[in-house]
Amino acid sequence: MKSMSREIGIDLGTSYTRISVRGRGLVLSEPTVVAINKITGEILAVGNQAKEMLGRTPDNIVAVRPLKDGIIADFEATRMLVQNLVYRVIPRSLFYKPRIVVTIPSAITDVEERAVEGVAYNTGAKAVYLMEEVMAAAIGAGLEIGKPEGCMIVDIGGGTSEMAVLSLGGIVAENSVKVAGDKLDKDIVEYIRSRYNVLIGETEAEDIKKQIGTASDAMTEERVSVKGRNLSTGLPETVTLTTYDINQAIKDSLEMILKAIKTTLENTPPELSSDIMTRGIVLCGGGSLLKNIDRYISEQTGIPVFIAESPKECVARGLSMALENIEVLKKAVKTKKG
Numbered sequence: 001m002k003s004m005s006r007e008i009g010i011d012l013g014t015s016y017t018r019i020s021v022r023g024r025g026l027v028l029s030e031p032t033v034v035a036i037n038k039i040t041g042e043i044l045a046v047g048n049q050a051k052e053m054l055g056r057t058p059d060n061i062v063a064v065r066p067l068k069d070g071i072i073a074d075f076e077a078t079r080m081l082v083q084n085l086v087y088r089v090i091p092r093s094l095f096y097k098p099r100i101v102v103t104i105p106s107a108i109t110d111v112e113e114r115a116v117e118g119v120a121y122n123t124g125a126k127a128v129y130l131m132e133e134v135m136a137a138a139i140g141a142g143l144e145i146g147k148p149e150g151c152m153i154v155d156i157g158g159g160t161s162e163m164a165v166l167s168l169g170g171i172v173a174e175n176s177v178k179v180a181g182d183k184l185d186k187d188i189v190e191y192i193r194s195r196y197n198v199l200i201g202e203t204e205a206e207d208i209k210k211q212i213g214t215a216s217d218a219m220t221e222e223r224v225s226v227k228g229r230n231l232s233t234g235l236p237e238t239v240t241l242t243t244y245d246i247n248q249a250i251k252d253s254l255e256m257i258l259k260a261i262k263t264t265l266e267n268t269p270p271e272l273s274s275d276i277m278t279r280g281i282v283l284c285g286g287g288s289l290l291k292n293i294d295r296y297i298s299e300q301t302g303i304p305v306f307i308a309e310s311p312k313e314c315v316a317r318g319l320s321m322a323l324e325n326i327e328v329l330k331k332a333v334k335t336k337k338g
Ligand SMILES: Nc1ncnc2c1ncn2[C@@H]1O[C@H](COP(=O)(O)OP(=O)(O)OP(=O)(O)O)[C@@H](O)[C@H]1O
Pocket: 012, 013, 014, 015, 016, 017, 069, 070, 156, 157, 158, 159, 160, 161, 180, 181, 182, 206, 209, 210, 213, 284, 285, 286, 287, 288, 289, 290, 291, 312
């Protein structure tokens, strides 16, 4: 008998939530942002529409980013976001009780895990499975994780940078730091504040990072102007920044990501590290789009570094692939502790 269930994969990211449906692949990708009416509690917008409201809302509206560092920080808002997005891809119906796989960061507590499950069950799911984000990322990046050879994935997202060495379908060494794209944005805000006494928004900082940010000294010096508020006069002021400025602002954070990669390699058995020396490290996540980040990591580790195809979508793609192949999924889902 044909089952009436559907399988959905959710990459609940700090910056973006991406949904894959079995047989259809990645179907939706929206910013993890919710706009709520503070007085009525009513949800006004979700995703792109809500992101446009960040930092620009009147008193009675708040636009929140309900995840922080890869973890649910605002349960209610996350619940509403996930429900809204899931109903967009699978219209609510009595007969369609989906099975949902959600990816989770490796450094997650039991309580945080239960919050993720709660959010997924709230959509009316009949079963919820959790899968480690790095595992999905590795599959989605096209790494041959089933072989008896070591391979390494580094996922630099918005909230966390997660890295793992895999072999024979399992994780051999892994590490995670709460330093990723969002932290770089904060670094830029802080740099401009301390250097020019001007305050800019995090969204502007993110734009600057994407435009002229670089992980290693650039050959060409680019410039960009940004408007902010002078903290002494309270008046608007335009500051001109160079590639050098941005590199200075973010370099300590980049070093922390690098250190986490090195620690992971130190915790890897020598046979597998030598495989990685030859096969290289594969980067994914939106943070891997920072200019020269591959060169920076390669120079500092002496290992070749490659960027995965469509790096922001690796986790969602890995989820899609796992949904198509139930055997892959069975192996990859997190086995319950205790
Ligand atoms: N061209 C670019 N240059 C630098 N950073 C970029 C670029 N494009 C996107 N990013 C950054 O990538 C980050 C988002 O990446 P991604 O979508 O992988 O995160 P996420 O999966 O939502 O977060 P996480 O996995 O940490 O929970 C943001 O910080 C964004 O600023």
